[in-house]
Structures are given as structure tokens and as C-alpha cells.
Amino acid sequence: MRNKVAFITASPMTVKAFLIPFITELAKRYEIHVISSWQGNESFLPEGVKMVDFPIKREPSIFDDLLSLVQLIRILKAEKYDIVHSFTPKAGFIGQIASFLSGVKLRFHTFTGQVWATQTGLTRFFLKSLDKITAFLATSVLVDSPSQESFLIENKVVLPCKSQVLGQGSISGVNLSKFQYSQEKSDKIRSKLQLSGDEFVFLYAGRLKIDKGVPELLTAFKNVAKKIPAVLVIVGADEDGLLPEVNKTEGAIFCGFSDDISAYFSAADLLCLPSHREGFGNVVIEAAACGLPTLASRIYGLSDAIVDNETGILHQVKDAKDIEFKMLSLCQNKPQLEMMSERALQRVYSEFSEHVIVEEFIKFYELQERKLPK
Known part of the structure; x- marks a missing residue:
């Protein structure tokens, strides 16, 4: 029986822009579900990959975010995922809390930049604290550049032993057949x-x-x-x-x-x-x-x-x-x-070719999968 993986993002556009190459390759090995605010969007996912609608707002709202958390916990407990992988700050924060409370064994989050990096005072402290909670609850963290990883380690957001960069960096590499001079x-x-x-x-x-x-x-x-x-x-x-x-x-x-x-x-x-x-x-x-x-x-x-x-x-x-x-x-x-x-x-x-980064991504999953109970 194949292990079950859920990708969690706040917006389907994140999936479309960056995650399709990963999902396509992983779908050959795992049962893949993509949890996002689909809300009537047509699927652009590879055949066999399941859309799971999960309403989540980009703007902070304690009441709405609590409802999203409760709904996500229900989804995760019902589906019994082996791995959950979150992207984007808010989806990461809610997704990692829900995954932890639902007993998901492997919980991954990808950091792609920090909103709080240019903030000061209480706003910086609050947003940075959310990222710290996300990183703490994740069993492994991916960061999309070496210097960003150093920044997160220096700011005590992630631990060196839990984080890594795929290849030389970037979230998904470049599709060289799509991006070329014309x-x-x-x-x-x-x-x-x-x-x-x-x-x-x-x-x-x-x-x-x-x-x-x-x-x-x-x-x-x-x-x-x-x-x-x-x-x-x-x-x-x-x-x-x-x-x-x-x-x-x-x-x-x-x-x-x-x-x-x-x-x-x-x-x-x-x-x-x-x-x-x-x-x-x-x-x-x-x-x-x-x-x-x-x-x-x-x-x-x-x-x-x-x-x-x-x-x-x-x-x-x-x-x-x-x-x-x-x-x-x-x-x-x-x-x-x-x-x-x-x-x-x-x-x-x-x-930075897409092929190189996807290959590194698959290696990461294969290595982490060994931690799952047989």
C-alpha cells in the first residue's frame, strides 16, 4: 500500500506556479492530495491527484483561523496521512499545528522568505513567533536558499539539524523548455x-x-x-x-x-x-x-x-x-x-534546472520515508 501525502497551501496559485513538478513525480510513488482554497477552481493537477477544498484567508482573523484549524484537523484525522507538507506562512502555521494534533508522523514545511524580515517591534516579534512555532512542530524544514537558511538559524527560528536546502536553492528550479530566449x-x-x-x-x-x-x-x-x-x-x-x-x-x-x-x-x-x-x-x-x-x-x-x-x-x-x-x-x-x-x-x-531540484526533492522524501513505521 502506498504512503499518503498531503500538500497544504493557502492558494492554488502556489501549487500551479511551483509545485506541479514535485507533485507529478511524487504521484508515481505516493497517493497525493492537495489541500488548498480551491473554491470552485478547475483542477490543473496531474491525473490521480486529489483536490481537497480547505478555505483559508490570507488576512489574519482569529475567528476564521480557528475555524480553519478545526476543519483541517477533521480532514487530516479522516484521511490519516503519513506525510503532510505545508507551503506559505499561514498555511504552514495552521497546517503544522493541525498535523501535530492529528498525529501525522512526518510533517514538512518549506520556507520561501519571511514577512517579518523587514518589520520591527511587536509586528516582527509576533510574525517571527509564528514561524518559530511552524518550524518547531515540523519534523523537517526545507529552505529555498542557503543564505535564508543561515538567517533563520541565526534568528533561532530553525535548528540546523532539522533544516536543509535542496541543491543550490530555489523552490522548484526552472523549466528549461518553458524559459528560453526567443x-x-x-x-x-x-x-x-x-x-x-x-x-x-x-x-x-x-x-x-x-x-x-x-x-x-x-x-x-x-x-x-x-x-x-x-x-x-x-x-x-x-x-x-x-x-x-x-x-x-x-x-x-x-x-x-x-x-x-x-x-x-x-x-x-x-x-x-x-x-x-x-x-x-x-x-x-x-x-x-x-x-x-x-x-x-x-x-x-x-x-x-x-x-x-x-x-x-x-x-x-x-x-x-x-x-x-x-x-x-x-x-x-x-x-x-x-x-x-x-x-x-x-x-x-x-x-537550477527543474530536473535537478525535483531529483533532490525526491531524495529528501525517500530518506524521510524511512522514518515511518513499517
Whole structure:
């Protein structure tokens, strides 16, 4: 009889974006259920994998969260899972408590960045405490970058003996058949955006949020655009009401959300990711697979995704002047940009392919499975 595994996430989009390769491979060996807020979403899961609807809200709510906890305990006790694996902070906190109380033998959680890393005072203490509880109740913890693991150990959130990083990091690696340079896609995007071909194309790909460093990027770009022909293409949803500022920035082009971000990677000259916090920054290695180097903040996670001055450039966090200086220096040094493009591509193929990370994930499960009673 095959062992029974439950993946728990707050949103099905986490599953779709990162977990399908793992689920597909694990389903060959285990009975897999995916517990999430499906709420009428159509299944995109591999054949034979069961959807289990579990309403959970992203926003904190003591009453709603207690109801979610009780409902999850019922699900776990009824299904009698051998392994539960949680992702995302809230699903991890509720999922690990429910798994522990339900007597699940193997309880895994994956950390992909800490909301509290940029917080202070009581907010930091409270959110950090939730992560500590999650890590304490889990029997094993995966972390998606070496520097993030060091950060969690230094902050006494996880124990070295309970945590590990798969390969060189990243939550799921890069699908190299999906992310690759395309001249055809590049031409199509440049035509759509009415670019002449003379401009240097900076790209920001991600949610428009203050803690993603978008305000500093806009400030830096305004000064860069005064000195050279350049555009800043922004792809992603506006979550912090930053669109009015984007629209006021000459040369900035807002494109909204895209299902084919690789097309924008192909059309750009440099990816900019000035985040204040980041788990690993999968977008960096996805861009690298398309031959696009990255200018990003010198923070944990991103310092693993980028080899400074080789596959990209790191700048001081929240420092618009440093961002501006490095944007200009890269615009004016085409040989360096080409060198970084080649090395970024080589590194993705050798260290961050989806195949490599999935293989490490399966090894982790096989090793942990030995702890289950026969």
C-alpha cells in the first residue's frame, strides 16, 4: 500500500506556479492530495491527484483561523496521512499545528522568505513567533536558499539539524523548455511596446509593492532616462497603489500581469529586482534561462540567485543612488552585460534546472520515508 501525502497551501496559485513538478513525480510513488482554497477552481493537477477544498484567508482573523484549524484537523484525522507538507506562512502555521494534533508522523514545511524580515517591534516579534512555532512542530524544514537558511538559524527560528536546502536553492528550479530566449517573442513584445530598438530596456517583473523596492527603482530610472535612451517595462499586478507613480514616470511602461513572462525576458536588456526581502527570487533564474542578467538588492536569497559581477550585479538595499549608478554602468558596458548573460545561462543549466531540484526533492522524501513505521 502506498504512503499518503498531503500538500497544504493557502492558494492554488502556489501549487500551479511551483509545485506541479514535485507533485507529478511524487504521484508515481505516493497517493497525493492537495489541500488548498480551491473554491470552485478547475483542477490543473496531474491525473490521480486529489483536490481537497480547505478555505483559508490570507488576512489574519482569529475567528476564521480557528475555524480553519478545526476543519483541517477533521480532514487530516479522516484521511490519516503519513506525510503532510505545508507551503506559505499561514498555511504552514495552521497546517503544522493541525498535523501535530492529528498525529501525522512526518510533517514538512518549506520556507520561501519571511514577512517579518523587514518589520520591527511587536509586528516582527509576533510574525517571527509564528514561524518559530511552524518550524518547531515540523519534523523537517526545507529552505529555498542557503543564505535564508543561515538567517533563520541565526534568528533561532530553525535548528540546523532539522533544516536543509535542496541543491543550490530555489523552490522548484526552472523549466528549461518553458524559459528560453526567443527572437520571435522579443520582436513581438518590442513591436507591441513601440520600441525603436535604440532604447536600453530595463524590466521589472513582479507585484508592484513598496517592499519590492518599486519606489526606489522609479526614482533611479527617472535619473537614468535623463542621460540615455531607456525604457522601464513593468510586468505585474499593482498591490500597493503604485500605478499612479508609474504613470507619472516618463519612459515607464506598465503592462499588467502576463502569462508569458519569458517573452518579456527575451525583449529586455536587464532585469531589475530591488526587493527589501526575498526568499530566493525564482524570477532571477527564470530570466537567466532566457539569457537575461539581473540587477538586484544585496539581501539574503538574492545573493544566492546571483553571483555578483558574474551573473548579475547586487546593489545596496533601498538605495536609489546605488541602483541608478549601477543601471548606468551596465548600460554603458555592453561586453560586461554579454558576459553576465552567458554566465547566468550556464549557471541555470548546471545548478537550477527543474530536473535537478525535483531529483533532490525526491531524495529528501525517500530518506524521510524511512522514518515511518513499517
